[in-house]
Amino acid sequence: MKIGLLQYNPVWEDKDANKQKILSFVEKTEEKIELLVLPEMSLTGFTMNAEQFAEGIGGDTFRFFSALAQEKSFDVFVGIIERGKQKPFNTLLHINSKGKLIKLYRKVHPFSYSKENQFYNAGSKPVTTKIKKNLIGLSICYDLRFPELYRKYAKKRVHLIVDIANWPDTRIEHWRTLLKARAIENQCYVAGVNRVGDDPKLHYNGCTSFYDPMGNLLAEVIEEEKLLIVELNKNYLNEVREKFPFLDDIKMI
Template sequence: MKIGICQYSPAWENPHASIEKINFLMKDYENVDLLIFPEMTLTGFTMKSKILAEEIDGISFQFFMNIAQKLKTNIFFGVIEKDDDKIYNSLIHVDQNGLIIARYRKIHPFSLADEDKNYSAGNEFIITKINQVKFALSICYDLRFPELYRFYAKKGIDVIINIANWPVKRIEHYTTLLKARAIENQCFAIGVNRIGKDGNGFEHTGASSVYNPLGKEIFSAENKEGIFVTEIDINEVDKTRKDLPFLNDMKLV
């Protein structure tokens, strides 16, 4: 499976300017099965949720639905999602026909940045499929809570996805946790992080990465903006689990 990873610096709280950046990056686009963007893709990790929240007719939804249909590819993107009187930090899966297939709402808001005061917490884990490959969806801070991914592993997922705005001061935590989630759940782990300085003054170097089911790094990009293409062999998941059937010995999940 061919994966496109968009690592870029969003225009702070400015979806229209971010769209211009993405359109520029897309000039060198090559066909992939899945294109993945960072957390809160068009705004950056902002607490102005009430101002920037969107429903399905919002700018983020319409932009990525149109791109997916035009490119005939699946897209995972991040958005500030409004649903009735609640606002969520969400990851949306749009398929090659531009249809919304799944939406994951971040279960663990980052309280250190008051995310819990500005966003509602999701309450369910979400698995989505592309050509029968099972993807487990998560966002940034979720990565620190391994119990979420154990539930995913019990469901036989093939790939963990984590989209993020993870700052450089703790970037080793990000890559280490991604690697650990891959090893302990014997699946691929893909992290897509932003780069650049956000409106709160935090620096980001990306370090978007892909780890195989044995924890080997097969892709990483740091301090570079672009759409990077890598390939994963899903057959490695079954092989690893058959050769090393550790998941069968889980007792507490």
């Protein structure tokens, strides 16, 4: 399965401008992809103005990416600010190539260090989804620091873990190390999709990357906007798990 990981510099809190930026990347790529993955809070940046930008699951952002998915015949993973009963959720939507909402994942671990928990509700459960028999575990940014979530995905034998993020450069080595660890311990591919550029407080150097089930870094992009195209090889994944059947020994204690 070919996957496009879009690392870009979103215009702060400007959904319309960011839609145009995303279109420009998609339109100029000549390689066919089956899945497009965007960073956390894809059209706003990591804003705490949650109520201002919150929308329903079927809102404007969904409609835009639904149309794009149908036009380009690929699935999309996009981050939105989802309206909630008390507070909004930081949410990842899976939209399929026919423009239908397949699954949504709500960030289980709001980033309390930046007070995200004061403006966003926490999700309550892990979520897996499928694209052409490829089983995928979903996560968002700060979730990456909590391996318990990903062990639940390992128990289900996911082929790919995706983490969409706004992860600043000051802690980027944590990002790299944790992505690699999640790949090794769960014997699956891991795609981390980060933003690049600046928001009002922080700088982001990206390091959007793709690791194989042995923890090898297959692709990475740093300090630039780029649609990084990678490929998941399920045959190789199965070979790794057969040669090193470590997942059979998991004990959830």
